[in-house]
Amino acid sequence: MVTVSNATAIAFILLSVVVFVIPVTSFGPVSLVHNISQQSSSSRIEMIGDTAAAGDVMEKDHDHLYSPKQRDARYGGGLSSDLNVAKYLVDLHDAEATLDFCGGMMFQLVLSDQLRKYLVEITQTSPDENTKQLAVFDSSKARMFQIPEYEKSAKADNLRIFHGREIRKVTDAAGGMGMVLQLSFANTNGDGQDDPEGWTQDEIGDYDGWGHDVGRPWRTGEQLEKEGVLTHIKKFGPEAFGLHHRFYLHFDSSNKMWLSAEDGCEGTPAASGKKRGLFDFFNA
Numbered sequence: 001m002v003t004v005s006n007a008t009a010i011a012f013i014l015l016s017v018v019v020f021v022i023p024v025t026s027f028g029p030v031s032l033v034h035n036i037s038q039q040s041s042s043s044r045i046e047m048i049g050d051t052a053a054a055g056d057v058m059e060k061d062h063d064h065l066y067s068p069k070q071r072d073a074r075y076g077g078g079l080s081s082d083l084n085v086a087k088y089l090v091d092l093h094d095a096e097a098t099l100d101f102c103g104g105m106m107f108q109l110v111l112s113d114q115l116r117k118y119l120v121e122i123t124q125t126s127p128d129e130n131t132k133q134l135a136v137f138d139s140s141k142a143r144m145f146q147i148p149e150y151e152k153s154a155k156a157d158n159l160r161i162f163h164g165r166e167i168r169k170v171t172d173a174a175g176g177m178g179m180v181l182q183l184s185f186a187n188t189n190g191d192g193q194d195d196p197e198g199w200t201q202d203e204i205g206d207y208d209g210w211g212h213d214v215g216r217p218w219r220t221g222e223q224l225e226k227e228g229v230l231t232h233i234k235k236f237g238p239e240a241f242g243l244h245h246r247f248y249l250h251f252d253s254s255n256k257m258w259l260s261a262e263d264g265c266e267g268t269p270a271a272s273g274k275k276r277g278l279f280d281f282f283n284a
Helices: 004-021 051-060 068-075 085-094 113-123 201-206 221-227 232-236
Strands: 098-101 105-111 162-168 179-184 241-251 257-261 266-269
Touching: 068 085, 085 105, 085 113, 098 179, 105 113, 113 179, 179 241, 201 221, 221 232
Parallel strands: 105 179
Antiparallel strands: 098 105, 098 266, 162 179, 162 241, 241 257, 257 266
């Protein structure tokens, strides 16, 4: 037989489960205080005393960077021609956003200074004055070799194809795994190094990123600096090493955007360590 005291205890446990499982998105004007001293930052629930403060916290979550629905509401429709892709990439960089790359590895997206400047210039030019548009290919172009005018080469145009590096053992990279996907500005003449952080002539010369990364040359920071990337160790730390890839952007059937390397490894914007709520999928 369930006694009154047992029933009360069961009700309290169920209420506690509801409080901690269902995500809190906003609060009214009544102040709420909840102090959990032993919880980690990844699962801590912050109680907000007014709606303005709640809005500040929601903005810090950058849901518009990770939810396709909110991305389109902020940057334009789901087609490449409608979406302000340059602005979106700049905002991902500025927010130190992360990409879920190669199945669960969280990489921070980092633009070189020169590529960021170039993308900002595109965003500040009205569409009718500017013929340069960053391409995001449709879901039928899930591999780089499927895009129009593809060729096996080291060439990039900063619009359809980008130069970049997969960098590991990075000091203090967002995502907590020490990993970065860096995009840089490509010299469209094909001979390397207009961008101080861009591909070196040696990287241009030995690139064969259409093949498997086994056997391809990973470069240490010391090697990259000898080849001309003088800021690499200062920016990413003394232990950082990387592999250069060509990248492009494509959608999938659910309107997620993917940054894909030529060899097929790819990542989509995803908040690192964010505790998903029970009903978050309704906002995807």
